[in-house]
Amino acid sequence: MKYDFTTRLNRTGTGSAKWDDMYRKAPELGFGIVPLSVADMEFKNPPQIKQAISDWLEDAVLGYTDPTDEFLDACVSWQRRRHGWQAESHWIVPTAGVVPALFNAVRSLTKPGDGVIVQPPVYYPFFKSITEQGRTIVRNPLVRTTLDDGTPYYRMDFEDLEAKAKDPANTMLILCSPHNPVGRVWSPAELRQLLDICVRNDVIVVADEIHDDLIMPGHEHTAIMSVADVGEYDHVLVATAPSKTFNIAGCQASAIFIPNDDVRDRFRKGLDLVPASELNCFAYPATIAAYTKCDDWLEELIQVVSANFDFLRGFMGTYLPELVVYPMEGTYLAWVDFNAWGLSTEELQSFMEKDALLFLDEGYVFGEEGAGFERFNLACPRDVLEESLERLVHAAKERRLGSFAKGGQA
Numbered sequence: 001m002k003y004d005f006t007t008r009l010n011r012t013g014t015g016s017a018k019w020d021d022m023y024r025k026a027p028e029l030g031f032g033i034v035p036l037s038v039a040d041m042e043f044k045n046p047p048q049i050k051q052a053i054s055d056w057l058e059d060a061v062l063g064y065t066d067p068t069d070e071f072l073d074a075c076v077s078w079q080r081r082r083h084g085w086q087a088e089s090h091w092i093v094p095t096a097g098v099v100p101a102l103f104n105a106v107r108s109l110t111k112p113g114d115g116v117i118v119q120p121p122v123y124y125p126f127f128k129s130i131t132e133q134g135r136t137i138v139r140n141p142l143v144r145t146t147l148d149d150g151t152p153y154y155r156m157d158f159e160d161l162e163a164k165a166k167d168p169a170n171t172m173l174i175l176c177s178p179h180n181p182v183g184r185v186w187s188p189a190e191l192r193q194l195l196d197i198c199v200r201n202d203v204i205v206v207a208d209e210i211h212d213d214l215i216m217p218g219h220e221h222t223a224i225m226s227v228a229d230v231g232e233y234d235h236v237l238v239a240t241a242p243s244k245t246f247n248i249a250g251c252q253a254s255a256i257f258i259p260n261d262d263v264r265d266r267f268r269k270g271l272d273l274v275p276a277s278e279l280n281c282f283a284y285p286a287t288i289a290a291y292t293k294c295d296d297w298l299e300e301l302i303q304v305v306s307a308n309f310d311f312l313r314g315f316m317g318t319y320l321p322e323l324v325v326y327p328m329e330g331t332y333l334a335w336v337d338f339n340a341w342g343l344s345t346e347e348l349q350s351f352m353e354k355d356a357l358l359f360l361d362e363g364y365v366f367g368e369e370g371a372g373f374e375r376f377n378l379a380c381p382r383d384v385l386e387e388s389l390e391r392l393v394h395a396a397k398e399r400r401l402g403s404f405a406k407g408g409q410a
């Protein structure tokens with residue numbers, strides 16, 4: 001490997017949100033435990049990005065900044081080159097993160113009281129963007145199923161979606177593509193069907209494609225814009241960002257593609273009402289470098305994350321076979337069903353944090369449909385993952401959970 005995906009980082013005391021959260025939950029924790037929760041990576045950034053920021057800083061005046069043509073071109077070219085669809089640069093509205101963009105879309109494109117459809121279990125700020133702004137959550141839960149070869153799998157429930165979309169009170173759907181936390185990379189047919197239903201029923205689709213670059217070997221991301229017809233553009237917004245892909249969430253850079261002039265105008269006016277919604281000045285050089293100089297880093301990252309997933313699945317299959325590991329087609333987040341242990345959500349969380357010293361994202365935060373699940377962040381060096389899973393199996397044995405009930409060996 002050309003890049004470093006093995007050095008263990010110690011982010012204690014660096015202001016890392018993920019690490020600080022772990023120490024808030026377990027202040028007595030010593031060194032050596034790495035949290036596998038919040039979706040940023042335990043890897044160093046691509047050196048090209050740091051170099052670009054440092055080169056840029058030499059001559060920069062750190063005043064108010066607007067997106068440059070170079071930034072807009074980098075975002076458009078990335079989508080064309082990596083995801084096969086052609087945008088126009090004036091469609092882009094930069095925002096200081098995808099979550100602020102989702103909040104703004106809900107606020108500026110729906111009315112108080114409107115229903116916004118989500119597909120839980122799903123990234124929890126989707127819920128907040130709806131409830132905290134006086135709109136109503138409308139659930140179109142994903143359905144758990146099994147493929148012919150026995151693989152556990154999630155599908156969309158289109159019949160239910162059609163029923164929800166038909167209700168004129170429901171005016172927006174927030175799509176997570178690829179899906180956090182269940183790891184699905186939606187197929188062109190699934191996205192086409194979703195668009196058909198939404199457009200026919202005048203429901204705006206806000207497609208959160210922040211994980212679009214994190215696609216595991218054998219799978220391919222379909223950008224919703226690549227299956228949308230021009231006549232459907234007024235119903236689609238796409239949120240993209242280099243933040244997950246290159247671990248630069250702290251730079252707060254996102255590009256929201258809004259092809260329809262009127263929708264874009266309403267979205268922009270909504271942003272104008274929010275003080276400090278501009279990107280910080282580092283967002284621009286970081287994004288340009290990410291989208292023009294880091295393809296080889298990303299290829300290596302995907303190999304590392306994919307191998308980590310294979311390791312996790314193999315490990316669980318050997319030592320904790322009662323747990324259900326869902327395929328991780330995209331993202332670097334593995335979704336595992338612990339319901340076979342029969343613990344309440346509180347008991348499961350307490351077991352993870354106190355017995356196994358594992359700091360994960362608890363499934364219930366993604367909605368009631370995630371109760372009894374855990375989300376493992378696999379963007380970490382292999383030895384961190386191995387140690388984490390060994391702690392898990394050791395603690396399960398101590399507590400005689402699952403295969404270890406009745407003192408049996410797994």
Ligand SMILES: Cc1ncc(COP(=O)(O)O)c(C=O)c1O
Binds near residue numbers: 099123211249
């Ligand atoms: C689906 C999804 N959307 C948005 C975000 C966060 O976006 P941002 O940090 O740009 O606000 C995340 C972070 O995990 C995510 O998984």
